[in-house]
Amino acid sequence: MQGLEGDWLYQRIVDDSPEAIVVADPEGRIRFWNRAAEEIFGYRQAEALGEMLDVIVPEPQRARHWAGYRAVMQSGQTRYGRDLLAVPAIRKDGARISVEFYVVLLRDDAGQVAGIAALIRDVTARWQRDRALQQRLRTLEAASGQRPLDDAER
Numbered sequence: 001m002q003g004l005e006g007d008w009l010y011q012r013i014v015d016d017s018p019e020a021i022v023v024a025d026p027e028g029r030i031r032f033w034n035r036a037a038e039e040i041f042g043y044r045q046a047e048a049l050g051e052m053l054d055v056i057v058p059e060p061q062r063a064r065h066w067a068g069y070r071a072v073m074q075s076g077q078t079r080y081g082r083d084l085l086a087v088p089a090i091r092k093d094g095a096r097i098s099v100e101f102y103v104v105l106l107r108d109d110a111g112q113v114a115g116i117a118a119l120i121r122d123v124t125a126r127w128q129r130d131r132a133l134q135q136r137l138r139t140l141e142a143a144s145g146q147r148p149l150d151d152a153e154r
Helices: 007-016 035-041 059-075 124-144
Strands: 020-024 030-033 085-090 096-107 113-122
Touching: 020 035, 035 113, 059 113, 096 124
Parallel strands: none
Antiparallel strands: 020 030, 020 113, 085 096, 096 113
């Protein structure tokens, strides 16, 4: 029986993770793409490798994405190593999805950021359920004549 140590363990975790693992270099070019990334975004690994992150970032969010990406590359700091980021994304077929992710800054031996790994999950179904519930609540509040609660009261 193989022990729980060695490179095979890391490879299994990455390959079999239910969360997409996407690694990009300092320029934002995709350098790693696991099976879950294929399932979530619809691109096979061979199609994604070498492409810019624009393949999964919707056009309206690209300017903000790249400004933030460049800032992280320059500063070597991000709050999204601990804080979950929720954003829209785009699949190969053009469908927009909602994703949440954390990032891991990948540093070289000198401590410089050599790339970013993102651990991504598709939360589209949950986002749609939440949106439908919010709409239903607004409708019920309007029908009952109650003042709608603001976000702080919910």
